[in-house]
Amino acid sequence: MPNNFIDSAARLGQAGAANYPGLDAWRSLPISQQPSWQDEDVYQASIKDLSSLPPLVFAGEVDVLRGRLAEAAQGKAFLLQGGDCAETFDAATADRISARVRTILQMAVVLTYGASLPVIKMGRMAGQFAKPRSSNEETRDGVTLPAYRGDMVNGYDFTPESRGHDASRLVKAYHTSASTLNLIRAFTQGGFADLRLVHHWNKGFTQNPAHARYESLAGEIDRAIRFMEACGSDFEALKRTEFFASHEALLLDYERALTRIDSRTGNPYATSGHFLWIGERTRQLDSAHVDFLSRVRNPIGVKLGPTTSGDDALRLIDKLDPNREPGRLTFITRMGAANIREKLPALVQKVTDSGAQVLWVTDPMHGNTVTSPNGYKTRRFDDVIDEVRGFFEVHQGLGTFPGGMHVEMTGDDVAECLGGADPVDQEAFLTRYESVCDPRLNHMQSLEMAFLVSGALAQASR
Ligand SMILES: O=C[C@H](O)[C@H](O)COP(=O)(O)O
Ligand SMILES: C=C(OP(=O)(O)O)C(=O)O
Numbered sequence: 001m002p003n004n005f006i007d008s009a010a011r012l013g014q015a016g017a018a019n020y021p022g023l024d025a026w027r028s029l030p031i032s033q034q035p036s037w038q039d040e041d042v043y044q045a046s047i048k049d050l051s052s053l054p055p056l057v058f059a060g061e062v063d064v065l066r067g068r069l070a071e072a073a074q075g076k077a078f079l080l081q082g083g084d085c086a087e088t089f090d091a092a093t094a095d096r097i098s099a100r101v102r103t104i105l106q107m108a109v110v111l112t113y114g115a116s117l118p119v120i121k122m123g124r125m126a127g128q129f130a131k132p133r134s135s136n137e138e139t140r141d142g143v144t145l146p147a148y149r150g151d152m153v154n155g156y157d158f159t160p161e162s163r164g165h166d167a168s169r170l171v172k173a174y175h176t177s178a179s180t181l182n183l184i185r186a187f188t189q190g191g192f193a194d195l196r197l198v199h200h201w202n203k204g205f206t207q208n209p210a211h212a213r214y215e216s217l218a219g220e221i222d223r224a225i226r227f228m229e230a231c232g233s234d235f236e237a238l239k240r241t242e243f244f245a246s247h248e249a250l251l252l253d254y255e256r257a258l259t260r261i262d263s264r265t266g267n268p269y270a271t272s273g274h275f276l277w278i279g280e281r282t283r284q285l286d287s288a289h290v291d292f293l294s295r296v297r298n299p300i301g302v303k304l305g306p307t308t309s310g311d312d313a314l315r316l317i318d319k320l321d322p323n324r325e326p327g328r329l330t331f332i333t334r335m336g337a338a339n340i341r342e343k344l345p346a347l348v349q350k351v352t353d354s355g356a357q358v359l360w361v362t363d364p365m366h367g368n369t370v371t372s373p374n375g376y377k378t379r380r381f382d383d384v385i386d387e388v389r390g391f392f393e394v395h396q397g398l399g400t401f402p403g404g405m406h407v408e409m410t411g412d413d414v415a416e417c418l419g420g421a422d423p424v425d426q427e428a429f430l431t432r433y434e435s436v437c438d439p440r441l442n443h444m445q446s447l448e449m450a451f452l453v454s455g456a457l458a459q460a461s462r
């Protein structure tokens with residue numbers, strides 16, 4: 001992340017946020033997917049703590065990201081957004097975080113090299129701790145308990161104690177986000193992301209076809225760097241990289257308590273992450289989530305599923321991006337491979353005709369979830385790739401820019417999605433399925449996807 005934001009950090013004030021007009025309007029609007037905290041005192045104390053803790057991100061960084069996303073909306077950059085479906089407190093370790101960051105860096109290199117286009121790197125990381133669920137409850141062997149809603153709300157263990165909604169977890173989520181972000185900043189600014197380590201990022205991952213292909217690409221990059229160095233170029237820009245943090249803005253009490261006023265501009269910023277998105281389940285026009293996110297200056301996203309109409313999209317633009325500011329609003333479509341070619345064109349056409357310039361991103365995960373015959377929530381790699389292909393085809397057909405990709409992935413060698421070049425089968429789920437919510441692409445499947453997308457992106461950016 002850029003280093004020149006100390007000033008805005010000092011200026012981000014909590015005092016002003018307490019009375020800022022409109023920031024609490026959401027409280028009187030319909031709201032869904034919120035916890036029922038079991039202890040009011042713990043809840044009040046947690047919100048008080050969060051309100052006085054330092055911001056996790058700074059307004060200046062958020063503004064930089066808005067600028068980068070504006071470039072993507074104009075076809076001059078590509079957004080790569082990836083990470084766990086649900087981060088957990090236990091997995092916030094150096095090894096797990098570095099594997100994920102490395103995988104995103106590797107995917108970004110593949111995309112940048114293949115398409116000659118800047119790639120904006122963004123983790124579903126350092127705050128992705130709250131989950132919307134289809135059902136409030138989960139039943140196992142005749143026992144029914146509250147559903148797991150992310151580590152910010154309750155525990156994954158299937159016991160009544162663990163599944164109770166405990167507001168002290170809000171504060172733990174903040175601190176876990178802070179330490180995750182600290183490590184990400186150290187990695188991406190402190191030498192780990194130096195492009196001269198392009199080979200090194202591949203170390204420690206299992207040998208597989210994508211690994212081998214990556215090695216050969218890394219060799220080409222090495223040669224190009226050595227050539228440029230021999231020509232006397234100083235590669236300061238290659239030594240570090242920007243990396244942004246994002247999560248679904250689901251628990252509005254948490255988001256509101258971390259909202260601060262930037263005294264440079266007097267505008268409110270959600271400081272829990274650089275980029276926040278509204279989920280498919282909470283994007284109703286007159287809902288609390290849409291209202292709250294309409295009032296912060298961060299770039300924001302909205303997930304759009306297959307039932308979204310062109311009018312829904314236009315109304316969301318009017319509410320969330322009334323000034324039609326490129327970079328402000330990202331539509332993350334998650335139609336499903338079977339629907340995208342049929343449903344996406346009308347949506348994109350309507351938005352384009354309205355003159356709005358949103359950033360279009362594909363989430364090829366959430367419309368392609370199935371249950372495996374042996375009972376695991378999974379996705380077929382081929383369906384995921386098919387949705388990405390459909391996304392590129394639709395945009396190519398309309399002359400619009402396919403500006404990014406949003407994936408649930410990890411740097412670990414898990415078995416959660418079926419298929420890939422070194423195919424994962426359902427038997428592997430028995431020993432290597434680790435996700436507490438949705439299935440993620442493993443390291444190799446993530447790299448493989450980057451290789452498949454880089455060709456399509458090269459064509460789109462020509
Ligand atoms: O990540 C997205 C949702 O939280 C998740 O897909 C919901 O899953 P469920 O249908 O098992 O509740
Ligand atoms: C909840 C999620 O997705 P969606 O809102 O698209 O279902 C998610 O991204 O984890």
Ligand SMILES: [Mn+2]
Binds near residue numbers: 085366408437438
């Ligand atoms: Mn998910």
